[in-house]
Amino acid sequence: xxxxxxxxxxxxxxxxxxxxxxxxxxxxxxxxxxxxxxxxxxxxxxxxxxxxxxxxxxxxxxxxxxxxxxxxxxxxxxxxxxxxxxxxxxxxxxxxxxxxxxxxxxxxxxxxxxxxxxxxxxxxxxxxxxxxxxxxxxxxxxxxxxxxxxxxxxxxxxxxxxxxxxxxxxxxxxxxxxxxxxxxxxxxxxxxxxxxxxxxxxxxxxxxxxxxxxxxxxxxxxxxxxxxxxxxxxxxxxxxxxxxxxxxxxxxxxxxxxxxxxxxxxxxxxxxxxxxxxxxxxxxxxxxxxxxxxxxxxxxxxxxxxxxxxxxxxxxxxxxxxxxxxxxxxxxxxxxxxxxxxxxxxxxxxxxxxxxxxxxxxxxxxxxxxxxxxxxxxxxxxxxxxxxxxxxxxxxxxxxxxxxxxxxxxxxxxxxxxxxxxxxxxxxxxxxxxxxxxxxxxxxxxxxxxxxxxxxxxxxxxxxxxxxxxxxxxxxxxxxxxxxxxxxxxxxxxxxxxxxxxxxxxxxxxxxxxxxxxxxxxxxxxxxxxxxxxxxxxxxxxxxxxxxxxxxxxxxxxxxxxxxxxxxxxxxxxxxxxxxxxxxxxxxxxxxxxxxxxxxxxxxxxxxxxxxxxxxxxxxxxxxxxxxxxxxxxxxxxxxxxxxxxxxxxxxxxxxxxxxxxxxxxxxxxxxxxxxxxxxxxxxxxxxxxxxxxxxxxxxxxxxxxxxxxxxxxxxxxxxxxxxxxxxxxxxxxxxxxxxxxxxxxxxxxxxxxxxxxxxxxxxxxxxxxxxxxxxxxxxxxxxxxxxxxxxxxxxxxxxxxxxxxxxxxxxxxxxxxxxxxxxxxxxxxxxxxxxxxxxxxxxxxxxxxxx
Amino acid sequence: xxxxxxxxxxxxxxxxxxxxxxxxxxxxxxxxxxxxxxxxxxxxxxxxxxxxxxxxxxxxxxxxxxxxxxxxxxxxxxxxxxxxxxxxxxxxxxxxxxxxxxxxxxxxxx
Numbered sequence: 008x009x010x011x012x013x014x015x016x017x018x019x020x021x022x023x024x025x026x027x028x029x030x031x032x033x034x035x036x037x038x039x040x041x042x043x044x045x046x047x048x049x050x051x052x053x054x055x056x057x058x059x060x061x062x063x064x065x066x067x068x069x070x071x072x073x074x075x076x077x078x079x080x081x082x083x084x085x086x087x088x089x090x091x092x093x094x095x096x097x098x099x100x101x102x103x104x105x106x107x108x109x110x111x112x113x114x115x116x117x118x119x120x121x122x123x124x125x126x127x128x129x130x131x132x133x134x135x136x137x138x139x140x141x142x143x144x145x146x147x148x149x150x151x152x153x154x155x156x157x158x159x160x161x162x163x164x165x166x167x168x169x170x171x172x173x174x175x176x177x178x179x180x181x182x183x184x185x186x187x188x189x190x191x192x193x194x195x196x197x198x199x200x201x202x203x204x205x206x207x208x209x210x211x212x213x214x215x216x217x218x219x220x221x222x223x224x225x226x227x228x229x230x231x232x233x234x235x236x237x238x239x240x241x242x243x244x245x246x247x248x249x250x251x252x253x254x255x256x257x258x259x260x261x262x263x264x265x266x267x268x269x270x271x272x273x274x275x276x277x278x279x280x281x282x283x284x285x286x287x288x289x290x291x292x293x294x295x296x297x298x299x300x301x302x303x304x305x306x307x308x309x310x311x312x313x314x315x316x317x318x319x320x321x322x323x324x325x326x327x328x329x330x331x332x333x334x335x336x337x338x339x340x341x342x343x344x345x346x347x348x349x350x351x352x353x354x355x356x357x358x359x360x361x362x363x364x365x366x367x368x369x370x371x372x373x374x375x376x377x378x379x380x381x382x383x384x385x386x387x388x389x390x391x392x393x394x395x396x397x398x399x400x401x402x403x404x405x406x407x408x409x410x411x412x413x414x415x416x417x418x419x420x421x422x423x424x425x426x427x428x429x430x431x432x433x434x435x436x437x438x439x440x441x442x443x444x445x446x447x448x449x450x451x452x453x454x455x456x457x458x459x460x461x462x463x464x465x466x467x468x469x470x471x472x473x474x475x476x477x478x479x480x481x482x483x484x485x486x487x488x489x490x491x492x493x494x495x496x497x498x499x500x501x502x503x504x505x506x507x508x509x510x511x512x513x514x515x516x517x518x519x520x521x522x523x524x525x526x527x528x529x530x531x532x533x534x535x536x537x538x539x540x541x542x543x544x545x546x547x548x549x550x551x552x553x554x555x556x557x558x559x560x561x562x563x564x565x566x567x568x569x570x571x572x573x574x575x576x577x578x579x580x581x582x583x584x585x586x587x588x589x590x591x592x593x594x595x596x597x598x599x600x601x602x603x604x605x606x607x608x609x610x611x612x613x614x615x616x617x618x619x620x621x622x623x624x625x626x627x628x629x630x631x632x633x634x635x636x637x638x639x640x641x642x643x644x645x646x647x648x649x650x651x652x653x654x655x656x657x658x659x660x661x662x663x664x665x666x667x668x669x670x671x672x673x674x675x676x677x678x679x680x681x682x683x684x685x686x687x688x689x690x691x692x693x694x695x696x697x698x699x700x701x702x703x704x705x706x707x708x709x710x711x712x713x714x715x716x717x718x719x720x721x722x723x724x725x726x727x728x729x730x731x732x733x734x735x736x737x738x739x740x741x742x743x744x745x746x747x748x749x750x751x752x753x754x755x756x757x758x759x760x761x762x763x764x765x766x767x768x769x770x771x772x773x774x775x776x777x778x779x780x781x782x783x784x785x786x787x788x789x790x791x792x793x794x795x796x797x798x799x800x801x802x803x804x805x806x807x808x809x810x811x812x813x814x815x816x817x818x819x820x821x822x823x824x825x826x827x828x829x830x831x832x833x834x835x836x837x838x839x840x841x842x843x844x845x846x847x848x849x850x851x852x853x854x855x856x857x858x859x
Numbered sequence: 860x861x862x863x864x865x866x867x868x869x870x871x872x873x874x875x876x877x878x879x880x881x882x883x884x885x886x887x888x889x890x891x892x893x894x895x896x897x898x899x900x901x902x903x904x905x906x907x908x909x910x911x912x913x914x915x916x917x918x919x920x921x922x923x924x925x926x927x928x929x930x931x932x933x934x935x936x937x938x939x940x941x942x943x944x945x946x947x948x949x950x951x952x953x954x955x956x957x958x959x960x961x962x963x964x965x966x967x968x969x
Contacts (some may be wrong), residue, residue: 029963521896523921524930524937549878552933553917561932565912794902808881811913813874813893815884821906821913836911 011037014311015097015107017087017253022284022300023113024048024068029308031077036311038079041097043086047071049137052297055168057140062064065764066137072721090257093279109279109779113265113304116285116295119154120243120823125218130225132164143242147172150239152224154178156215157244158185160327165244166207167330177208177236179228181245184211189325189336193353194376196362200381201332210236227328247295249286249395260286265397273307273315281307288734294321298429305431322392322428326377326384335381338391339364339374347373350402354379361405363387370396375405384466393424417467417474421630426471427464428455434471441475442695443729448472449758486750488525491518495673497746499533508538510544528552529748532635535671536743537784539791541798542671543805554633557809558795559615562608564822564833566614569595569607570632571622572668575642575660585625589618596830602639603676604630609831611818616809628794630671635749637676641689645699654699656682659728663697665730667739670785670790672744673755676739677712691719694752695735700724708738708766711753720756720763723771732784737770740781866959866966869893875900875965880916880929885969891956892916893965894940896927901940902956902967907931909951 014030016023019042030038040047049066057066074081083101089098090110098104101250109721118133120126130146132156133139147153153169155162158180178185184195185202199209214231221227224237249266253259260268260276261810266288273281284300285293294300296358299321309316326335342349346367353360359379365372372390377383383405390397390404398404422435432455440454451472452458458465485494491514493501498513509515510530514522522530526609531550535542542548542555554560559567571586578586586605590597593614595607610618631637640663643649647658660680667676680697689712690696696707702725710719723734746755756762768774799805818843824831869883875895882905883891890900892915905913910931910933918929921937928937928946943955957968 523924524919524935527919545877556917565914808876811882812872812884813881819882819913
């Protein structure tokens, strides 16, 4: 076996992390991450949300657990100080050495602080890391006034942060206008007016000469024009500089004004060393946006595995919301291209400014500036990126829709059109996802990862997806079926709110017709989740699928299989013997299931009650293998027997299975409990997975095996028994209430707006204030549990239904078995004596017959 | 020679299950499914020509555009109860029988 290639990544910012995620997709590489920061990668794009309540954990892009799962080694507080290119080893400040085959520098950038005397004073800060934000917060607590130096994109974002911290906020800009890179003069002017309108003072054309003690505030900023401004806090946001010192010190080629020079493969001047993100200089340009960094990460990973992807530059168009104001900039915003002509729409009362820049021949869009209204951004960007021919009157694209407004149909987009630029997803990728079976926006998102970067393309992704689906004749409706113009969620609310207890009342009040095989079982399940009546009560019986009607799983020949519950897979020898005896007596095919219990096949409908009577007499109960309900809680023996177990997973599994057995839900639910991190019960592939830790339990949710495997998401860690059960109660009941019919928890969570994070807010923080209700509802279901088979065999009226014929004791002749490996199996067509329905002649000797 | 159809008495009306089906054996040993939908009764062959099993009486009852049907419990194809027509596959159909109540006895025209 050949040794794994060693990949060492220096830096764990957004781009470094993206590289790790890309690289970990490939086998045969040992990835080591060295980060100088004390925490793993987090989202710097949404950094300002730290002040609006998000925590460092919320912003985290990865976790130690995630890296462990990927098999990635990582070290924080590990600042690399030496690269030995000849021996291919890097070493850190503390002297630890890491040999590499390929080295990836993702060291990022640092904020540029202009060389102003006094810049070292206390409360003079930058805006880049979570630690910076903590420092800003601390400073803000002791002051009243804050100044941001720099009126670019980041500066305005920082100003917003200061404003949210309650400071009287100023922006000081050296240039004559705000956002000079992205906006033209008029756009910058409007933005300034709007920002001043919400109370942020803007000072343009101000060069700070020195910072000295203030009279009313901590500092006084003295400007070149003789004026001054007093403030308690100064934030520098005057651009970025690449962290390229490692490359400088160890002789990699550096650009004149900094940045590690890379080629189209993202390789530095040493072919075994790559540089990506804001530390890399490509074509004499440093990209300060995350999307080009992600592309570089992908290119570098591809080249390491021998691929041929190239980085060929990136579009710097941008759309964002600044202090509640929409701003967009595309391509050549300043009309610098030779012969370029502009169209402008300026609506001062409504604070809207739009400009498009078109080529000399008027056929292609070169650039655009949008302030106050960016609704046309998506289509303008597509015109620009794909050189789509402009309409005859290009200004119609930005004028208010007084008349006919040409809309860029998504059909006009070529398949190569980039829809999600963060993740580089094209229209062609979306079409392939749909061709491969994705049939809604959520499925397209999960397939392509589109919208998972900045999220700005969400609307376009939906439009393209819906359009492609429509082209394929897929109708997008959430109605349950033709009998109810409501979704399952809506029907659930109706049943609960109006206290409806049977199908007839519901369809009379809110539906039409008599129902069908779609709405009946769905409503049956809802009624059961809400009221938990015996499912074969006269009102409910006609709603159930055949499996529920006869409390068994129908097989291809019309016989049923029987599964007694074995909580946690635990069974006494006595019960095992009874199961064996029953199987022998009724000649049932016997097999151990994937859910750690035993399935007996080949029982005729008329045999079911007798079989269950024997099983129940031996202390067993129904396993609900036939229901859309809790199936099993798989487990390992945990600390009771295993040398490695850290908690009693067996007792927990049995407890959980007994608690949730009988809960009717939109689809089947599977659990597992593992007694230690070795995970023998495979809990991460289950709807609810519980894994023991030294301190309690880690809860995983919405995993799935089967057709579309999905790894469960870590929901909460180190829970005590009581909290674990509470969280599961809430999570499951929320799922039961809100999922569509026949939707497993995995798909449900992926389609849920806000996803895992939202569910954590709901379940852990009681974001919706419904937790008490969810728990009560679950408790009501738990308290009203009954073994359906026990109720059934005690009711003579029910027993009457378990016969093949109402007028004969004969058995169904079509059910025939042959023997294989010492057990029965259904006879195949050619093996059968019975040939289905034959042409029969009428027996005129029938005594009760009467001639018509 | 033509054979005239005759009413066969099958069972008591209490043997039926409301809004669901039961199975009965005709004199010629053929299996039929009898459904009670609200106050109406319907009889069809019990053999599922697609699933190839005697199971239709265990299917769910529904309606679409005025047709009342049973959906096979095996693969969900729908058969119209008063005609035997399959709504999902033109190539198959099942027999349908007239059904009536006579002195609380269920009778099928065979």
